[in-house]
Amino acid sequence: MSPNVKPPTVFVVDDDDAVRDSLKMLMRSVNLPVETFESATAFLEAYDPERLGCLLLDIRMPGMSGLDLRDELDSRRAMLPIIFVTGHGDVPMAVDAMQRGAMDFIQKPFSDEDLLDRIHKALERDAADRKMLRAKREIANRESTLTNRERQVMELVVAGCANKVIAQDLNLSQRTVEIHRARVMDKMKANSIAHLVRMSEAIKDRDAT
Amino acid sequence: MNDSSDTRTPGLDRTLRAAASFRALADAAVDGIVVIDEDGVVESFNPAAEAMFGYDEAEVVGHNVSMLMPQPHQHRHDGYIRRFLETGQARIIGIGRETHARRKDGTVFPIDLSVGQTAPGDQRRFVGIIRDATERIRTAEQLRRREELLRQTLNGAPLGIATASLDGRFLSVNPACCEMLGYDPDEFASISLEHVTAPDQRDDARDILTRLARGETDAMVVEKRCVRKDGHEIHGRLHMGVVRGGTGEPAMLVVQVEDMTEKVRAREEARRRQNRLTHVTRLSTLGEMAAGIAHEINQPLTAIATYAEASRRLLESGNASRTDILDTLSKTGVQARRAGEVIRRVRALARRRADERSRSDLNDLVRDVVQLAEVDARLSGVSIDVQLEEQLPMVEIDPVQIQPVLLNLIRNGLESMGPHPQDNVLVVATAATDNDTVTVSVTDHGPGVPDDVLGSIFDPFFTTKPAGTGMGLSISRTIATAHGGNLVGVNAASGGAVFTLTLPTAVEERPVP
Numbered sequence: 001m002s003p004n005v006k007p008p009t010v011f012v013v014d015d016d017d018a019v020r021d022s023l024k025m026l027m028r029s030v031n032l033p034v035e036t037f038e039s040a041t042a043f044l045e046a047y048d049p050e051r052l053g054c055l056l057l058d059i060r061m062p063g064m065s066g067l068d069l070r071d072e073l074d075s076r077r078a079m080l081p082i083i084f085v086t087g088h089g090d091v092p093m094a095v096d097a098m099q100r101g102a103m104d105f106i107q108k109p110f111s112d113e114d115l116l117d118r119i120h121k122a123l124e125r126d127a128a129d130r131k132m133l134r135a136k137r138e139i140a141n142r143e144s145t146l147t148n149r150e151r152q153v154m155e156l157v158v159a160g161c162a163n164k165v166i167a168q169d170l171n172l173s174q175r176t177v178e179i180h181r182a183r184v185m186d187k188m189k190a191n192s193i194a195h196l197v198r199m200s201e202a203i204k205d206r207d208a209t
Numbered sequence: 210m211n212d213s214s215d216t217r218t219p220g221l222d223r224t225l226r227a228a229a230s231f232r233a234l235a236d237a238a239v240d241g242i243v244v245i246d247e248d249g250v251v252e253s254f255n256p257a258a259e260a261m262f263g264y265d266e267a268e269v270v271g272h273n274v275s276m277l278m279p280q281p282h283q284h285r286h287d288g289y290i291r292r293f294l295e296t297g298q299a300r301i302i303g304i305g306r307e308t309h310a311r312r313k314d315g316t317v318f319p320i321d322l323s324v325g326q327t328a329p330g331d332q333r334r335f336v337g338i339i340r341d342a343t344e345r346i347r348t349a350e351q352l353r354r355r356e357e358l359l360r361q362t363l364n365g366a367p368l369g370i371a372t373a374s375l376d377g378r379f380l381s382v383n384p385a386c387c388e389m390l391g392y393d394p395d396e397f398a399s400i401s402l403e404h405v406t407a408p409d410q411r412d413d414a415r416d417i418l419t420r421l422a423r424g425e426t427d428a429m430v431v432e433k434r435c436v437r438k439d440g441h442e443i444h445g446r447l448h449m450g451v452v453r454g455g456t457g458e459p460a461m462l463v464v465q466v467e468d469m470t471e472k473v474r475a476r477e478e479a480r481r482r483q484n485r486l487t488h489v490t491r492l493s494t495l496g497e498m499a500a501g502i503a504h505e506i507n508q509p510l511t512a513i514a515t516y517a518e519a520s521r522r523l524l525e526s527g528n529a530s531r532t533d534i535l536d537t538l539s540k541t542g543v544q545a546r547r548a549g550e551v552i553r554r555v556r557a558l559a560r561r562r563a564d565e566r567s568r569s570d571l572n573d574l575v576r577d578v579v580q581l582a583e584v585d586a587r588l589s590g591v592s593i594d595v596q597l598e599e600q601l602p603m604v605e606i607d608p609v610q611i612q613p614v615l616l617n618l619i620r621n622g623l624e625s626m627g628p629h630p631q632d633n634v635l636v637v638a639t640a641a642t643d644n645d646t647v648t649v650s651v652t653d654h655g656p657g658v659p660d661d662v663l664g665s666i667f668d669p670f671f672t673t674k675p676a677g678t679g680m681g682l683s684i685s686r687t688i689a690t691a692h693g694g695n696l697v698g699v700n701a702a703s704g705g706a707v708f709t710l711t712l713p714t715a716v717e718e719r720p721v722p
Contacts (some may be wrong), residue, residue, distance in 0.1 A: 015587065016508045018544050022515035025537065029522035060504060062587040087504040109511040112518035 008123050009033040009053035013043045013069065014085065015061045019108075023056065026112055032119065040064035044072060052130060054122035055082045056115075059105075079129050081122040085110075139199045142188045150187070153180040157193065158200045241339035245274045249290055252334065261341055263313035274337075279311040290335075302326055302335070307342060319346050369445075369466035372452075375422040375459055377402035377414075389445075389468050391438040402464070407434035407442055417449065424459045427451050432469065444469040483687065487610060490684045505551050505584045509544035516541045554581050566607050568715050571639055571647055572597045578612050579637060582619040586635065589623045596638040602714040604647055606692055611712075614685040614696070618651040618708045621681070624674070625655030625706065641714075646694065650709040657700040666698055685710075 010027050012034060014020045020036045027034035033053075037043040041064055043055075055073075059066035066084055073080065084105035104118050146154065149170075156166045163181070167174045190196040232253075235242045241258030245251050251274050254266040262269075262277055269276070275286040282289075293299060305323035312318065319342040327334040363370055369386030373379050379397040387394055390405050406414045410433045417429055428450045435445040446467040454460035516537050523529035554577060579593050586593050615637075622635045636652040658666060665671045667686045682698070689696040694712040701707045 016512070018512035018540070018547070019508055019515070021540070022512040022519065025533075026515050026519040026522070029519040029526065060588060062590045087507050108507045109514045112515065112522070 006051055007033050008126065009035055009051065010056055010119055010123075011043060011047075011053055011080070012036040012056045013038075013040055013061075013066070014056075014058040015039060016058070019058075026115075030116060040066065040069035040072075043069065047078070049076065049078045049080075051080075052123075052126055053080065054119060054126055055080050056119070057082050057084055059084045059086045079126070079133070081126050081129075083115075083118050083122055136202050139188075139202055142199075143203055145187050146184065150180050150184050153177060154184045154188070154196070154200065157181060157184065158197050238338075241337075241341075243269075243274060243277070243337045243339065245335050245337070247290065247294065247333050247335075249273045249275060249287055258339060261312075261339065262310070268313075277310055279309050279317040282308065283311075294333075310339065318343050321345070369464075369468070371397070371464045371466070373402055373462045373464055375418070375461065377418050377462075380461065386466060389437075389443065389466060390435065391441075396438070405435050405437075407436055410434060418462075421449060421451050421462060422459055424451065424453075435466070444473040483691075487613075487684055487688065490613065490681065502551065502555055502584070506548050509548040509551075512544045513541050513548075516544070550580075565609070566605050568603045569606050569608050569611075570601065571604050571606075571649060571712070572601050574606075574608055574611060575615060575637060575639055575649060578615045578619065582616060582623070585620060585623050589626065589633075591623050591626055591633040591635050593619070594634050594636045596636060598638075598640050600641075601639055602641055602645075602647055604692075604712045605715040606712060610688045611692070611710075614688050614710060615649060615651075617681045617685050618710070621708070622651050622653035622655065622706070625653050642711075645714050646711050647714055648709050648711045650707055652701060652703075652707045653705040654703070655705050657704055657706050658698060660700075663698070663700070667696070 010032050012020055012023045012027075014023070014036070015038055017038075020038065024034050024036050035046075037046065040057075040061060057066045057069060064072075070082055073082075082104075086105055086107050104122065106115055106118060143151075152170060153166060156169060161169070163174050163177045166172075166181075167177045170177070172180075184190075185196065188196055188199060190199065235253065235255035238255060238257055241261045242253070242255040243251060243258055244253040251269045251272055254264070254269045258269075259265060264277075273286070275283045278286060289300065293302065301322065302324045305321065308320060308322050309317050310320045310322075321340040321342045323338045325336045325338075327336075363383040366383055366385055369383065369389040371379055371382040371386050378401045382392075382394055382397045384394075387397075392400070402418065403411055403414060413431075414433065417431060420426060421429065428448065430446065430448050432444065432446050434442045436442055446469050448465040448467070450463045450465075451459045452461045452463055520529070520534055520537050523533065575595065575597065579595055583593065619635065619637060626633050626635065633654060635654070636650075638650050638652070640648050640650070642648060662673065667682050671683070682696075686696040689710055689712070692712055694710065696708065696710050698706055698708045
């Protein structure tokens, strides 16, 4: 993360001028940075995945709908938390959005307390997510310094194999396995085998997403 | 004349002169005159009788008069004379009667016969005066038949038929008229047309009577409410005709009453059903649009609530600028009016009441409806291009009925286009035509109507939509027709469908172009 990054921002996407304008004013009244967009397309054009914040997204819009935008962000692996804003008849749509992993939804017309509460939670989650992401990236960086042999040894260690078994599997001497193992612990900055297992799983999570 | 005759007694001379006078009279008479003696032997037979019977006088004189009679009189005639001479009872003498006679050729014909006798004492003679009754009887029979025909017609007629004087008093009524108005036939003598007219229509009825009595017109047909004896009202169609007298002046009226009560009731029932069906269709259209309408009202409500809370927070934080707050207050007002406008349009659509036509500007109507449809349009990713002809002539319509027709056409168009994001424009256009009509056309860019279905789309219950009622277009066309217009759908060359609603322009006060 560069030090000149913009502060966490509430991105509002709603096709209704008045709703957009009033939300902008509400965010300003609580000193939350806010940027508004009249369509999903306009947001996508301006969106920088590195930016922190949360997305307040109208579910029903002409052209690209809120759900379409969510899918697009997913495919771009953007991690911005989304609060769907729904109208009266959109509960089934919202349920669908929740099932597919949207963070939250709120129904119009909403109370400001409720909305701001959800926005703050979303911003916290985004911060946490970013922190975790940074941690994962750090682990991935360490892992990338391992040689192929060391990576093989780590996988077997994490799988719970004894040195003797590893030596047999990789057709190495037990002494050589011990040296590789020490290098892995050192490069990965692992305090214990348990720590190494957790880090290994974190990287696997990343690969799975 | 000779001297000897002069020396005859004056009585004989008078007799001879009288005989000559009789002869002259008999020769000139139009009626047949036959003189017979007490034995029934014919003494004289005048020319009229000759013509009537076909005999010469010479063939008859000296013969019994019964030769001029058919059976059974021929045989009985001697008896008739004898009985009269013996009893003095006259069956025909001095009375006259209708009987039959027989010509030389044997044909029998009806006669009016009167018989007189000479003074008693002298040798008695009887004088028969005979008039051929064939024509009279034929005319009387014709008259009787005509009267019978008229009587049967009047008695059996399903129409109430009455004759009335020029001032409206009843002269005669037929059974159907009695039945219809609930009076006995003799009760009509004491009432008039005015009595059986609904009180609020009596002035009109009097005007009509006056016009007919003055001979301004020979016949009039009026629909009015009639009051029965029991006070119930019936709807009657009255055909009133003037019967003119010999001088050509109106003499009396013939009134035929058709009981329209059932027809009027059926007509009103049909109209009520039509209204109800239209209303239901409107409501179901509204139901289908409920989500969109709720969304449309939610937007301003959301904005209002958010503006209000933002203002409160700004004021609480102490760094609110007066301009910001004033600005926000006026924005809040705008949004409240926006919500109110949506509700106004929806209410206008949902309201149920009788057909109320008024002079309307179709352009205004189109603008209103397009705003209502705008929600659906935005969500379908379609934009509505409204092309209104300026100076459009006014139309005489019930806006509450025409609005849903337009809404229905627009929504059909939107649905046909589906959620394709590119080149989705629905055109709603108004135009004035050359033949005093105004049109609204809705042109979509959907796939058009399949040819095999095009003939059925206006049929009731025909639908291609899974949840459609199939009543939309059917009722829309009914409404268009009821307004004297029509509704047609065709496929456009560009691929979509064009639905055109045509309405006649209002008759008067057309704006000068």
